[in-house]
Amino acid sequence: MDIVQKYTTIERYLEGQLEGNELIDFEQQIAADSNLAQEVEEHRILIENLEKVRYREEMKAKMSAIHSELFDVEEKSRAIKTKARIKSLWHKYQSIVAVAASVTIIFLGNTFFNLKQVRSVEEKQSTNYLQLNRELKVVKRKQKNIEAKTNKLEIASKKAIIGKVKSTGATALVISPTGFLVTNYHVVKDADSIYIETRKDSSLMRLKVKAVYGDEAKDLAILRVIDTNFTTFGQLPFSLRTEQAKLAERVYTLAYPREDIVYGEGTISAQTGYQGNPASYQISIPVNPGNSGAPVMDARGNLVGLITGKDKKMEGATFAIKARYLASMMDSVATNLEVTDSLRKPLIKPAANYLQYLQRPQQVNKLRKFVFVVKVYNSDKNF
Amino acid sequence: MKLKKEYSEESLIAGIKQDSHQALKYIYKAYYSMILHFVTSNSGTEQEAKDIYQEGVIVLYERLKEADFELTCKIKTFLYSVCRRLWLKRLAEKNKYGGKINDYEEFLPFEDEAEAMNEQEEQYQMMTESMIQLGEPCKTILEDFYIKKMSMQQITSKMGYTNTANAKNQKYKCMMRLKKIFFKEYNVQE
Numbered sequence: 001m002d003i004v005q006k007y008t009t010i011e012r013y014l015e016g017q018l019e020g021n022e023l024i025d026f027e028q029q030i031a032a033d034s035n036l037a038q039e040v041e042e043h044r045i046l047i048e049n050l051e052k053v054r055y056r057e058e059m060k061a062k063m064s065a066i067h068s069e070l071f072d073v074e075e076k077s078r079a080i081k082t083k084a085r086i087k088s089l090w091h092k093y094q095s096i097v098a099v100a101a102s103v104t105i106i107f108l109g110n111t112f113f114n115l116k117q118v119r120s121v122e123e124k125q126s127t128n129y130l131q132l133n134r135e136l137k138v139v140k141r142k143q144k145n146i147e148a149k150t151n152k153l154e155i156a157s158k159k160a161i162i163g164k165v166k167s168t169g170a171t172a173l174v175i176s177p178t179g180f181l182v183t184n185y186h187v188v189k190d191a192d193s194i195y196i197e198t199r200k201d202s203s204l205m206r207l208k209v210k211a212v213y214g215d216e217a218k219d220l221a222i223l224r225v226i227d228t229n230f231t232t233f234g235q236l237p238f239s240l241r242t243e244q245a246k247l248a249e250r251v252y253t254l255a256y257p258r259e260d261i262v263y264g265e266g267t268i269s270a271q272t273g274y275q276g277n278p279a280s281y282q283i284s285i286p287v288n289p290g291n292s293g294a295p296v297m298d299a300r301g302n303l304v305g306l307i308t309g310k311d312k313k314m315e316g317a318t319f320a321i322k323a324r325y326l327a328s329m330m331d332s333v334a335t336n337l338e339v340t341d342s343l344r345k346p347l348i349k350p351a352a353n354y355l356q357y358l359q360r361p362q363q364v365n366k367l368r369k370f371v372f373v374v375k376v377y378n379s380d381k382n383f
Numbered sequence: 384m385k386l387k388k389e390y391s392e393e394s395l396i397a398g399i400k401q402d403s404h405q406a407l408k409y410i411y412k413a414y415y416s417m418i419l420h421f422v423t424s425n426s427g428t429e430q431e432a433k434d435i436y437q438e439g440v441i442v443l444y445e446r447l448k449e450a451d452f453e454l455t456c457k458i459k460t461f462l463y464s465v466c467r468r469l470w471l472k473r474l475a476e477k478n479k480y481g482g483k484i485n486d487y488e489e490f491l492p493f494e495d496e497a498e499a500m501n502e503q504e505e506q507y508q509m510m511t512e513s514m515i516q517l518g519e520p521c522k523t524i525l526e527d528f529y530i531k532k533m534s535m536q537q538i539t540s541k542m543g544y545t546n547t548a549n550a551k552n553q554k555y556k557c558m559m560r561l562k563k564i565f566f567k568e569y570n571v572q573e
Binding site (some may be wrong): 049052060071 | 404407408411412415433437440441444445506507509510511514525529530531532551552555558561562565566
């Protein structure tokens, strides 16, 4: 007998719906088959208990309604009595309250002072931006001096390295819901401590991370959240595009060149990077310091690459490492961690693309939850 | 608030058997303060008193609905005795039972019935726990069908199945799983 059909028959039998020949047939089957008899009995007990649960829940609901109807009236009258009592207390303790109020005012004064301080911090942030520029100039001059000496450094001087200055926020992208992010190697190279930040509505989320893997040649680093409060980033909406992006394909990026997330659009202008580097794309997209590590997405929301730097001498020439190299790096990190660190959550590569049928604003809205500011702190002052 | 109608014990029992809302309201109001007083003067809170009292009323209802049960004492005494027993059990679970109970009413010791009552309570608890263990979507499907008495058509559209046959199939799978979970515990108890 088909199993579903058998259960239907048992259920109907227990409900007393079997009649005539069907009933006689089934009763004979039960009498002949002790397994069936046991099944019927178990089903009966189960339904009986389910019925009991139903009955109890119904009764509790009824009684709770009666309870609030009967006794909440009393609670209301009690509330009125308390109000009256508060009034008499107010007369009794008026003078004490007055003293307390004056103390409060003093504290309030303090708060205003604190607010002022906060504002001055904000102002500092904007001056920070100027400082950052200045510091970049220092770096440039130094590099120019060395330029004449070694050929190797000449290359380095031509390549503007974005976000190397201390306290510059770079950008990082979540690559595994279990707490892994990717950014540029140069961002975290000399880091003492690294934090990632994001703003959800008005609240700030800040997590401590650690660089677990770095590749200087590809300029990629993988970060792992080591904050104990962290649970998960949630399902990633994008996938990695490992095949080559086409010339003139439209792409976009999301990054934190300032305290707020910034969207930028551009096109793939070359399939090779700086000085013909085959691991990178050249993209015409406006970028600023802080764009390092920003994701480059294609129109359907696949990750094409990660911004690494730009050519200072060329207008609108930004370079991004190809996603293929990120994918192979993630594979090696995942297998590596499996061996050395199997107790913690593994790195899970993003696989499914939930962005492809969405309009651009919706795509960006989903994606921005996975783009973070990286704040790097180091004590090393000599760049 | 006063209830206008006065009930005799017999008419109350008849009302319980017929699931009369008025009877339930009358009983609930009549004996709540007795249990509230008992529980709060034996290291319980108001909320605990409410829980215990509601459980006690349910036991009263369940017993009265059994065909071969005859109430041999006043409803008041029965409720007090059941709630007393439930509260002692609760205190023992919380390790708060100090050995001395402040009593305010006569009560039945329930010596003969204790085992049967315990078994009933355990079965009820086992079922509730099994349902929790069962997880979704099975819990909702079975609750909707057996507890809320929804039809298979309603469940099909609520859970988004393509047709009732699929929903039925799922329901049976869920029943089998519940059976496994429930009887694993049940047979240990036997």
